Amino acid sequence: MxxxxxxxxxxxxxxxxxxxxxxxxxxxxxxxxxxxxxxxxxxxxxxxxxxxxxxxxxxxxxxxxxxxxxxxxxxxxxxxxxxxxxxxxxxxxxxxxxxxxxxxxxxxGHIGPDLLGEWDHDEALRRLRSKPAREIGPALLDQRNLAGIGNLYKAETLFLSGVTPWTRVGDIDDLDAVVRRARKLMQANKNHWQQTTTGSLRPGADHWVFERSGRPCRRCGTRVASAVQPEPGRERYERISYWCAQCQAGPGP
Ligand SMILES: [Zn+2]
Missing domain, CATH: 3.20.190.10 (MutM-like, N-terminal)
Structure with missing residues (x-):
């Protein structure tokens, strides 16, 4: 543009x-x-x-x-x-x-560092960590923490990080790696129309768990789970979370 x-x-x-x-x-x-x-x-x-x-x-x-x-x-x-x-x-x-x-x-003015724009990694981590009791799924979608992660990158980042979307921010050992992974996935896709997180551009093979509810996990074969993940006071932003209960550690809904 x-x-x-x-x-x-x-x-x-x-x-x-x-x-x-x-x-x-x-x-x-x-x-x-x-x-x-x-x-x-x-x-x-x-x-x-x-x-x-x-x-x-x-x-x-x-x-x-x-x-x-x-x-x-x-x-x-x-x-x-x-x-x-x-x-x-x-x-x-x-x-x-x-x-x-x-x-x-x-x-x-209220928007956090932009994963595809002017990026400030430490500031994004600081904002996320300021609410340790919050669930990581909604926290990653909240543009006040960091800007640019949609539901697809949320689901895929958390799968690749091995934590469920319901895990509290404060309970994640390596939050730094989660944020780095999200940025890497988005950077890898910014110059083409398709959004792949598996490396494959073939339709149906381009995601790990996103919109794959009920289908076998590509790593372990467990059926991919999905559930709406609301957050009190932010119902407007509620999204469906997808995860593999075997590959991802932490609480569910
Ligand atoms: Zn799995």
């Missing part, structure tokens, strides 16, 4: 959300595009930032003018930012808003 848009003027913009329906940034130059976790900030000269958030299903696609858009049906397009050479199309974005660049801290 940064390579395609930064340093160039927008020649066409289309905000397909009601509150920005009349917004037009044509003629303005994009200064940079940065990400913080699932937040994407497209900074436009004149103290303006286009903020989008991916949530579960959103995505940005880049197309050359004249090529077909393939990111989904047209009604799922929320925003288009284009220059002479590129069209950036945002699909299924639950958040599309415009704000002064100087006020970005309102959105990202």
């Amino acid at each position: 940064h390579d395609a848009l930064a340093g160039r003027s927008l020649t066409h913009t289309d905000f397909r959300v009601p509150q920005l329906a009349t917004t037009d940034l044509t003629g303005r130059e994009v200064s940079e595009v940065v990400s913080h976790g699932k937040h994407m900030l497209t900074r436009v000269r004149g103290d303006l930032t286009v903020h989008t958030h991916f949530e579960m299903d959103g995505s940005w696609h880049l197309y050359r003018p004249g090529t077909r858009w393939t990111g989904g049906p047209a009604w799922q397009v929320r925003i288009v930012l284009a220059n002479d050479d590129w069209q950036a199309v945002g699909y299924r974005m639950p958040v599309v808003e415009l704000l002064p660049t100087a006020e970005e801290h309102r959105i990202i």
Whole structure:
């Protein structure tokens, strides 16, 4: 996104959300595009930032003018930012808003170190360890601790680390290694569309436990377990956890 848009003027913009329906940034130059976790900030000269958030299903696609858009049906397009050479199309974005660049801290100020951005390993560990009684599954998903881990990388990191998602943060011997593993998995996948944690890009062979509920563990053959893992006060963020009770030590639901 940064390579395609930064340093160039927008020649066409289309905000397909009601509150920005009349917004037009044509003629303005994009200064940079940065990400913080699932937040994407497209900074436009004149103290303006286009903020989008991916949530579960959103995505940005880049197309050359004249090529077909393939990111989904047209009604799922929320925003288009284009220059002479590129069209950036945002699909299924639950958040599309415009704000002064100087006020970005309102959105990202609380977010922890970004596994794919400016990374501060010790700070991420400090934030995680500040709540030792918390279960590691939800703690890894909490963007206030560290930004970027979704449910897939949570499940796979914990499988490879040999601890269940219900293990308390304070009970994990080598939390440092857990965080390093999460970052390594994400870094390994950042330049391609598929997300593999096993090293295989073959569909069905690309994950250890994520979305493999009831199927045999690739290491020991035990059926992969799954359960919703809620957390008091954060029900909105509740996700399904997947794990192998044989390969991963610690409590279950
Ligand atoms: Zn197993």
